Amino acid sequence: MGRGKIEIKKIENLNSRQVTFSKRRNGLLKKARELSILCDAEVSVIIFSTTGKLYQWSSTSMEDTLLKYNRGKIVEQHPFDEQKAEQNSQSVDVSTLKEEYLKLRAAYMCDLELQAIEWKGAGGSKFQRSTTTGASIK
Template sequence: MVRGKTQIKRIENSTSRQVTFSKRRKGLLKKAFELSVLCDAEVALIVFSPSGKLFEFSSSSATSTTERYRKCIKNLRPSKQMDDSQHFEEEVAILRKKIELLEETKRKFLGDGLDSSSIDELEQIEHQLEKSLRIIRSRKILLFCERINQLKEEGKILRKKNAELREKYEERQLELSIGQQFSSLEQVKEVETQLFIGLPNR
């Protein structure tokens, strides 16, 4: 069975949330360790659980890595920070627009929010749905053909087995028939015959 895509949102069930936290935390710590060993990188990872419990990993010392990070941040130019922040905000805005467009398209494909659509937009949606429907039907036909071929192969195997069983049955019947004829000949041989000369006894 294909595993479904996990929705990135807060897990409402507290038990499931705790189990997921435990599994993902172990995976994250493992990845941090692998990164530090494989790439000879200085890695420090700090995780607080929902209950406030601390989990950490560091390739050398979490304190020294944190201090190194603070010094690096202080040495960065303010203009560099502003450029990065502005670039990040622009990317977020672009992605947000793409998500909104995809959500709107999805609603229209489901038949919702069509009141504001123009005739051209409706025709585009119709063409896209027809194209998708053709693809689905082609896939369905392909699966049917594969299933038919599979059933034909199974039918050949069954007919072959049936012919073998019939042949064995006919051989067995022939053996029984020969055995019965042989038994009848033996009985005929065992019949005694007597020859009398002269007048029969009175």
Template structure:
């Protein structure tokens, strides 16, 4: 039966935590000493307690070991920088080749520099142009259809507005005719004589 791994967590009790620190610290220092003796390794170990107290072990000189480590780190960083620069240079070269290829393809599509092309290359260029023309025509047709739909919608709106105006005019026209009929005066009297006498008689009739 395989037992599950116990999850490691901080010891909450301060006394137990201090006792465990002392035991584990001494065991770690002992292991570092054994490693340096048995394997003739250069070992440097530093441990800070929770209160900031330093415990250390070095098989030679601690400062020399730290200096050696820093030099090693500097060498590693310099190597990493060189590798990054080399990768950047390679990326730039790849991009330059791609740009050159695209420029050459563009010139050939425009009809320039075709003298060095083989029959297969010319056939490939022709197929590319045919596909491009097909896409251009499809896009052009789509734009035309959209424009037609837009004009149809505008026409529909204009027809609706025109119908509303006609309806409004038909509703107002009978009222205007009635008003005009009320304003008209119908003369049924018969006058004989000169126009001036007719005007004076009509004036006397309207103003008794």
């Protein structure tokens, strides 16, 4: 003989509500673990009690799962913009590389100026800065 069906509505008795919350929370977390193991699925569960207490479980990193969720939500909202998102990602990569190039070039130019100053300060013949080994005396 099975259990009888219960009406799904808010439980008015505070103690009964807390006991039900605790039992159902544990049952939900158990089902999440089982789903993760049986189906090799990435599962995350976040629960807030009425008092605001956080309960969470994740088969992998919660942060990684949330990042995947947010990326999937964006692609789902704009399925035809997936190619545009890839192009934006590539343009960000290009911008980053350009920025690094400009920084390296500025550092190189500063090094050339420093070499010229050292050359003049040493009389032009006795002291020369080597770009590979630092300063050297001739």
